[in-house]
Amino acid sequence: MSKAKPARKPVAKKSVVKKPVAKKSPAKKPAAKKQPAAKKKTSPKKAAAPAAAPTILRPAFWLFKSEPDVFSWEDLKGKGKKGEEWDGVRNYLARNNMRAMLLGELGFFYHSNIGLEIVGICEVCKLAHPDSTTDDERWECVDVRAVCDMPNPVKLVDVKANPALHKMSLVTSMRLSVQPVLADEWAEVCSMGGLDPTKIRR
Numbered sequence: 001m002s003k004a005k006p007a008r009k010p011v012a013k014k015s016v017v018k019k020p021v022a023k024k025s026p027a028k029k030p031a032a033k034k035q036p037a038a039k040k041k042t043s044p045k046k047a048a049a050p051a052a053a054p055t056i057l058r059p060a061f062w063l064f065k066s067e068p069d070v071f072s073w074e075d076l077k078g079k080g081k082k083g084e085e086w087d088g089v090r091n092y093l094a095r096n097n098m099r100a101m102l103l104g105e106l107g108f109f110y111h112s113n114i115g116l117e118i119v120g121i122c123e124v125c126k127l128a129h130p131d132s133t134t135d136d137e138r139w140e141c142v143d144v145r146a147v148c149d150m151p152n153p154v155k156l157v158d159v160k161a162n163p164a165l166h167k168m169s170l171v172t173s174m175r176l177s178v179q180p181v182l183a184d185e186w187a188e189v190c191s192m193g194g195l196d197p198t199k200i201r202r
Contacts, residue, residue: 105123150194
């Protein structure tokens with residue numbers, strides 16, 4: 001008898017445990033950067049033009065007051081071309097008027113206290129400098145010389161009566177010893193005195 005082959009035990013198959021495969025999440029696209037909002041172009045503001053400097057009217061002429069019993073028109077004429085220092089002024093406004101004067105500028109010579117009239121034309125012959133009659137450095141003066149007589153002395157009362165001269169310093173600031181005179185005032189007073197200002201010889 002042939003021997004029968006023993007039956008084989010069935011071999012259990014190893015079950016292969018499959019590891020769950022992690023699903024790849026789709027890659028996120030990087031968020032697009034927000035472009036900054038375009039700034040509105042504004043036209044640059046034009047700088048405002050600087051305001052024009054105010055026009056300052058500078059006196060064209062002057063008036064010098066002197067008491068004739070102290071220093072008269074005849075005294076100034078006696079000084080010749082050298083002229084005389086207009087010293088003794090102790091008023092700030094009068095001093096500042098002299099500081100503003102230029103060489104060759106003309107002025108009326110006025111007799112105060114006695115006479116009260118414009119008697120001549122004088123000229124600035126030296127610019128403002130320390131007043132030699134005081135050691136106080138605040139006070140300065142100019143030198144003036146005689147130019148010509150006023151043919152017909154112009155009295156204060158007549159100046160006051162002339163409507164064209166109602167703003168003249170001789171009317172409004174009578175105590176001021178050195179005064180500004182505007183061009184139209186100069187021409188009017190010269191006319192009253194019978195003097196042609198275009199024919200003044202220096």
